[in-house]
Amino acid sequence: MDNIIKVLIAKPGLDGHDRGAKVIARGLKEAGMEVVYTGLRQTPEQIVRSAIQEDVDVIGLSILSGAHSYLFPEIMNRLKKADRSDVVVIAGGIIPEDDHKKLKELGIKAIFQPGTPISKIVDFIENEVQK
Amino acid sequence: MSKEDIDKLYKEWKNNKFDKTAQRFGERKKEFKSDSNRTVKPLYSPLDIKDLDYTNKISFPGDYPFTRGVYPTMYRSKLWTMRQYAGFGNAKETNRRFRYLLEQGQTGLSVAFDLPTQIGYDSDYPLARGEVGKVGVAIDTLADMELLFDQIPLDEVSTSMTINSPASILLAMYKVVAEKQGVSSEKLAGTIQNDILKEYIARGTYIFPPEPSLRIITDIFDYCSKEMPRFNTISISGYHIREAGSDAIQELAFTIADGIEYVKAAVDIGMDVDEFAPRLSFFFNAQMDLFEEIAKFRAARRLWAEIMEERFKAQKAKSKMLRFHTQTAGSALTAQQPMNNIMRVTLQALSAVLGGTQSLHTNSYDEAMGLPTEDSVKIALRTQQLIAHETGAADTIDPLAGSYYIESRTDHLVKEARQYIEKIDELGGMAQAIETGYIQREIQENAYRLQKEIEKKDRVVVGVNEFIEEGEGKNNNLLKVDPTVEKEQIKELNNIKEKRDDKEVKDALTQIKKAAVNNNNLMYPIIKAVKAYATIGEISDALREEFGEYEAQYI
Structure with missing residues (x-):
């Protein structure tokens, strides 16, 4: 059981x-991962709390509103404070190319554009999470 | 030629010519399917529409069941309203974009609000951080709305506002701004989206639970029937249902089922159907399957007319007319090879025009990556102008009527949507069907099917899974919302709070709560509160106190 990758979307x-x-x-579920979906309107605090409670390996952040420049740093800081920077954080949605560099510097491992095949995301996660 | 003769000839053609040739050369696909996953036959003929009665099911433009259009002259008298959805940053900036669009020949306004406004939070609310002015314009008080419509004559333009849970508040603000411009309410034309059911299903900007939400909606119906007779009180929206991943049949069925729920709610509180139904309007998506989309728009008109007559015994012709806005599909835009989106939008817009839309928003090619620039918005608007003036598509009414394929698809869509509606009836109506998660599940299933089809290349998306170029998809020329907007907006909000009469605000908010409890029409006290410069957050909070908040179930 222990080698199943657990993801918070x-x-x-x-x-x-x-x-x-x-x-x-x-x-991701069909690819054999265990997946928890938070639902809408989550604060950075709620997301980090859920990630720790559920003891996930990966957090997948989905955002289309343009608020990533504020919300993503908040999430990354909270993870760091909780000493859980080991959690792999990836993101998707509508995130302008110009912002990618900054977000990756924060420790976000990958930003997937619309149109990305799920298989590519599965491969990426499996590569990042060594279990 | 008799039907029997055609049948005989068709069989001969099919067996001797088509099948033999297809066997010899093969067909491009194992099976041909429409976007809604329905089999598309190699050929349609008079046999496919032999049971379709022209008078009852198709008829003439302006005549029941309006399959061919709601007006007798359609675009020969007046083109559809070209209405680009716009809004970002603060009211001043959006006002500039509005005036730019009007200068470019746009004929109506369409306001995009930011998420805090849409969910009834002020710009200084903690959850609003990072969201102010992002997906639309930030509105906190009447002062922002005054700036938003500065120098725009509200008796000459019509304005559509994409606002749902706080629709009553924004409608009140619009009315008061017009009043200050010297324009009386009965002259105001436009639309508020005001469609809460699809927020629970697909779009997510709900505040209150279904019951009080429906009550606010019927208050608006009632208010407008008396005070703002030219305003569309709701825009019953399939657009977001489709964006969430439904197919065309589901979009049609769920939208009409939402409509049924609203009419029921208003009739249940004793309103006469002919009093409010003429002001109901609709909003559909234009996706890539050109013919199925055209059939969908035609089917929507027929289905609504039939339902208004059968179920609600509507008398006035206007009560049975489905008038609609269309937006091209955001979900069809690709981040890869973004210029291809211009062609996608052109074809989608053409389907809306051939389907008889009353107004149209065309997306900008760069919207899969961020907010559109002035230049990309201009191309989107020009696309509509080009269809209107160069193609001849607007010169004869419902030009595809009588096409064996279009008529047969139209008829099938009506029938299939009816089956869904029956199922929803069995579940106890749309509110119930949403509560059980049935609708959301149906949409999610289809969204996943579409994704898998793309990944298996059963569905080709140019530039995404075929005809791929390496290193494309970069666009560094996106519109950026000024990062100081949030700070400035909060500063302005505080200024207004300093200047206004606090007692007047407090009294107005108390009256809103009273009206909420006593079941009096909420519009009147909300107008009072708006005039006193109460904020959207304050008014929403007063209602939250009485109505509570909706909590979504995730499945």
């Missing part, structure tokens, strides 16, 4: 678009 902020989050959640 989270919707930070007030954004209500969760088609992508739900499709990814289902795709």
Whole structure:
């Protein structure tokens, strides 16, 4: 059981678009991962708390509202404070290319554009999480 | 030629010509399916529409069941309203974009609000951090709305506002701004989205539970029927249902089922259907399957007309007319090879025009990556102008009527949507069906199916899974919302709070709570509160206290 990768799919902020989050959640499940979906309107604090409680290996952040520049640093800082920077954080949604560099410097491992095949995300996660 | 003769000839053609040739050369696909996963036959003929009665099911433009259009002259008298959805940053900036669009020949306004506004939070609320002015314009008080419509004559333009849970507040603000411009309420034209059911299903900006939400909606119906007779009180939206991953049949069925729920709610409180139904409007998506989309718009008109007559015994023709806005599909835009989106939008817009839309928003090609720039918005608007003036598509009414394929698809869509609606009836209506998660599950299933089809290349998306170029998808020319907007907005909000009469605000908020409890129409006290410069957060909080908040179940 212990080698199953556990993922938290989270919707930070007030954004209500969760088609992508739900499709990814289902795709990762079918790839054999254990997936928890937070639902909408999660604060950075709630997301980090859920991630720690559920003891996940990966957090997938989905955002289309443009609020990532504020919310993602908050999440990364809280993870750091909780000494859980080992959790692999990835992101997807509508995140302009210009912002990618900054977000990656914060420790976000990958930012997936719309149109990314789920298999590519699965491969990425399996590579990052050595179990 | 008699039907029997055609049948005989068709069989001969099918067996001797088509099948033989197809066997010899093969077909491109194992099976041909529409976007809704329905089989598409190699050929449609008079046989496919032999049972379709022209008078009852198709008829003439402006005549029941309005399959061919709601107005007798359609675009020969007046083109559809070209209405680009816009809003970002603060009211001043958005006002500039509005005036730019009007200068470019746009004929109506469409306001995008930021998420805090849409969920009834002020810009200084903790959950609003990072969201102020991002997906739309930030509105806290009447002062922002005054700036938003500065120098825009509200008696000349119509304004659509994408606002749902706090629709009553924004409607009140619009009315008061117009009043200050010297424009009386009965002259105001436009639409508030005001469609809460699809927020629970697909879009997520709900505040209150379904019951009080429906009550606010019927208060608005009642208020507008008396005070703002030209305003569309709701825009019953399939758009977001489709964006969330439904197919065309589900979009049609769930939207009409939402409509049924709203009409029921208003009739249940004793309103006469012909008093409010003429002001109901609809909002659909234009996706990539050109013919199925055209059929969908035609089917929507027929289905609604039939339901208004059968179920609600509507008398006025206007009560049975489905008038609708269309937006091209955001979910069809690709981040890869973004210029391809211009062609996608063109085809989607064409389907809306051939389907008889009353107004249209065309997406900008760069929207899979961020907010559109002035230049990309201009191309989107020009796309509509080009269809309107160069193609001839607007010169004859419902030009595809009588096409064996279009008529047969239209009829099938009506029938299939009816089956869904029956199922929803069995579950106790749309509110119940949403509560059980049935609707959300149906949409999610389809969203996943579409994703898998793309990944298996059963569905080709140019530039995404075929005809791929390496290193494309970069666009560094996106619109950026000024990062100081949030701070400035909060500063302005505090200024207003300093200047206003606190007692007047407090009294107005108390009256809102009273009206909420006593079941009096909420619009009147909300207008009072708005005039006193009460904030959207304060008014929403007054209602939250009485109505509580909705909590979504995740499945």
